[in-house]
Structures are given as structure tokens and as C-alpha cells.
Amino acid sequence: MIKKVLKIVGLILLVLFVIIVILAARFCYNNLHWWEKDMKRIEKLGVEEKQVTLPNGHVMNYGELEGDGPTLLLIHGQMAAWENYSGVMGDLASKWHIYAIDLYGHGESSHEEELYYLDVNGDDIIWFINHVIKEETVVSGHSNGAITAGYVAAYGGDYIKGVILEDPPIFSTQGENWENSFAYLDTYRNVHNYLAEGNGECWPSYYLRNCYWGQLFMKDSIGKIADYAKKYSEKHPGEEVKIFFMPEGVTGVFHYVNQYDMRYGEHFYDLTWSKAITHEQMLSDIKVPCIYLHATESVAENGVYLCAASKEQADRAVSLIGTNCTLIESGTSDHCIHDVHRELFLDAINRLK
Numbered sequence: 001m002i003k004k005v006l007k008i009v010g011l012i013l014l015v016l017f018v019i020i021v022i023l024a025a026r027f028c029y030n031n032l033h034w035w036e037k038d039m040k041r042i043e044k045l046g047v048e049e050k051q052v053t054l055p056n057g058h059v060m061n062y063g064e065l066e067g068d069g070p071t072l073l074l075i076h077g078q079m080a081a082w083e084n085y086s087g088v089m090g091d092l093a094s095k096w097h098i099y100a101i102d103l104y105g106h107g108e109s110s111h112e113e114e115l116y117y118l119d120v121n122g123d124d125i126i127w128f129i130n131h132v133i134k135e136e137t138v139v140s141g142h143s144n145g146a147i148t149a150g151y152v153a154a155y156g157g158d159y160i161k162g163v164i165l166e167d168p169p170i171f172s173t174q175g176e177n178w179e180n181s182f183a184y185l186d187t188y189r190n191v192h193n194y195l196a197e198g199n200g201e202c203w204p205s206y207y208l209r210n211c212y213w214g215q216l217f218m219k220d221s222i223g224k225i226a227d228y229a230k231k232y233s234e235k236h237p238g239e240e241v242k243i244f245f246m247p248e249g250v251t252g253v254f255h256y257v258n259q260y261d262m263r264y265g266e267h268f269y270d271l272t273w274s275k276a277i278t279h280e281q282m283l284s285d286i287k288v289p290c291i292y293l294h295a296t297e298s299v300a301e302n303g304v305y306l307c308a309a310s311k312e313q314a315d316r317a318v319s320l321i322g323t324n325c326t327l328i329e330s331g332t333s334d335h336c337i338h339d340v341h342r343e344l345f346l347d348a349i350n351r352l353k
Contacts, residue, residue, distance in 0.1 A: 032242050035255055038086040045090055047098075051108065052132055058115060060128055061108035065089055065098040070161075070353060071135045073152075074100040075125070077143030077336075078187070078265065081107035081256050084142075088338050091346050095353055099133060101125065103145065105264035106256070116264045118274045122151035129159050138352045140164035142338060143308060144173065144268070147279070154285035162289045162352035166337050166345065167330075169308040170283075170317045174274050182306045184269075186212035191265035203262075204241040204254045205230035216300070283320035290325040291348045292318055298333035307333050 047065045054060065063082045072092065076084045082100035092098055102109035104121050115121060125148065129137050137159050141149030146168035153163035172181050179185075190210050194203060201209075205226045208214060214222030229241050241254050267273040294314040298306040309317070318327045328348060334340035 030248065032244050038083060041090060042083065042086050045093060047086075047089065049108075052128065054124055054127055056124075058104070058112075058124055059108075059110045060104075060124065061102040062128075063098075063100045065093055067093050067095070067097040069095045069097060071133055071137040072096040072098050072349065073125075073129065073133070073137050073139045074098065075139065075141035075145035075149050075152075076100070076103065076106070077141075077145045078268075079106075079253050079256055079260050080142075081259060083107075084256075085338065088342055088346060091342070092349065095350060096138075097135075101128065103148065103264075105261035107259050111261045113261070113263045116261070116267050116273065118148060118151055118277055122148055122155070125152050126156045129156060133159070135159065136161045138162040138164070138349070140166065140349060141168070142166040143169060143335065144273075147173070147274075147282075150282055150286060151277070153288055153290065154282050160288055163286065163291075164345075164348055164352065165290065165292045165317075167293055167295045167308045167335055168317075171279055171313050172305075172309065173268055173271070174279055175271050176313070177305065178271065180304055182212060182304060183308065185304065188265055188269040191262050192269040195262050195266060201230060202233035202241060203257055204251070205233060212304075279317075280320060283317050286321045286325070288324070289352055290321050291351065292321075292325060292327045293330060293337050293345065293348055294327060295330050295333050295335050295337060308335055 042063070045065055047063045049061070049063050051059055051061050061082070074082070074085045076082060082102050085098075085100050089098060089100075104110050104112070104115040104124075115124075129152070138161055139149045139152050139156070140163070141147070143166070146165040147170065149163050150165055150168065153160050169181075169183055172178050172183070187207075190207055193210070194206050199206075208222060208229055209226035211222070214225075218225075225243065225246065229243060232241050232243070233239075238258070240258060241251070243251050292314060294309065294311070295307055297309075297311045299310075300306055314327060318325045328344070330337050330341050330344060332340065338345040
């Protein structure tokens, strides 16, 4: 009887072990190959990647997915590219004709430092709408792309019919509580120091070694993870750094970094990106219907804001835009709402249809 019980227990443990191994293998595989499913999705949808050269010589790279509905222009955030929207393009395609652009300093668009300003890139996006799209357009942007979308909505003229502001770092990126924000401490301070130090270490390993979240939550192990990233880069020079034991949500941004100009981020560190354009004036100049998607406020025990904008900042932004703006809280502090809260994002887009 005892032998029979032990045999059953052993069999159960063996099955559990096999399941754990399979789940671990699947986890690691997804961490290394997550991008492939996005590319397959883009290919299956028939998204065409194109470029246009503006009269001023600047090159704007974009993806286009033709549809029978009205036009939607998508603007990605920092250290990303137009393909960042691949996860929602399929759902949007049945109702929209989609354009998704690469901001200057990102992807295949022009990489010239004099272009890395809100008004310069914003004015060229307005040209793109007027001369490439040439139709009424709803604009949606994420993070700093949301501020750029706000600029386009404010000054883009009659073609602009609505705007989605997806968790913009409003007010902070013009200096308000900037040095006490997660974005400054985690990303822009490190971008500045990386450019200044020039020690030859690849960005992923340098970032991991100095990232704010790593110091908060993984202080004892983050250095070893950074060492792994450094060795991977040295073994695979010029390639994207892939870390099989880290989830896509952590390392996914490394996918775009080889096509990202760090000098773009420097203009956020020194607060020159917005130049003389105040967020207050820009928001006040938005007259089209607007939806502000806000990731719920999160503040660390030491007072550091772990969110793009506080609830007070979001409320103030909506107040400046006026009665044609609706504020929607996502319910979590996850910054990339179109990934984490897809249905919420899709519903907001379609409400402006």
C-alpha cells in the first residue's frame, strides 16, 4: 500500500516537474521571440512601410494600413517606433485607415539633432497630414508622442477632428517636479550620463546597471543582469540585446534602441524639447474633441512619482482643454495603456469615430 502511494506521489511530482519545465521553456522562448509575432501580425494585416521626403529634406518613415473608415494617425512614445502599435492595428483596421509614423530620431525617420523639438517634429507631422493623408484625421499619441499629438491637435488646422492623449508626461517634461519623477531618474538622467561618460558599454547593460526600478526592487541582482547584457552585446555586436529570463515588458524597449538617437532624450533631460511652447498654452489651444487616458497615479514612499503625470496634473490638463475633453482613468499605473488595457484604448479611439 505504501509503495503504491509513493508511486502515485512520485508520478504527480514528475508531472508537475514536466509542467514547470514546459512553462519555463515557453516563458524563455517568448522573451526571446516576442517580436516575431508582431512582425507576423503586421505582415498578415498587409501594413505597408513607406517614406516621404518633405520639401525641407527631412524624411518621415511610416506604416500604412488601408481601410474603409476615417483616418487615424498614431504617434509612438520614447525609444519606440511605429511598429509598437502592431498589437492594436488588427482591431482598429475594421474601422480606420491607419497611419503610424516614426518620430524624428526614432526608427527610419531622419536622425538629425536639430529636429528633436516639439514644434519642429509637430509642424512636419502637420505637413504630413496636409500633403500625404489629405483627409480629416484623428490623432493619437503615447507618452511624449501624446504631447506631440496635442501640438498637432492645437495647430494642425481643419483636417484635425479629434485627439487621444495616452498618458502624456504633461507639465513634468517642461520642468514641474521633473527631477523627482520616475522618467527623469530612470531614463533621462541615465541617457545624459551615458552620453557624457562614453565608456563603451552598450546601452542595455548601462541602463540596467543604473535603472531606478532596479535599485528599488532588485538591488542585489540587477548588477548581474547588467553583466549578462554586456556579455551578450560583446558576443553579438550590433544586435539587439536579448535576455531570456527577463519578460518582454522589461526588455522590449531594447528592441528599438539601435534605431534611437540618444540625443533626442538629451533634450528631455535639459528641458529644451518643448522650447518656448508651454504646455498650458498648447492645451488651451486644443479645440477638437479630446480623450485623455491617464494611468493611475502612483507615488513611492520616498515621494518619487512613478507615473507620467499625477492626478492633479491630468485634471489641470483637462481643465485647460475645456469641456470638449474627457478624462479616463486606466485603473493601474501601467504607462503603455494600448498594450496593457487594449480594450480601454480601442474604445477611446472608436468613441472619436
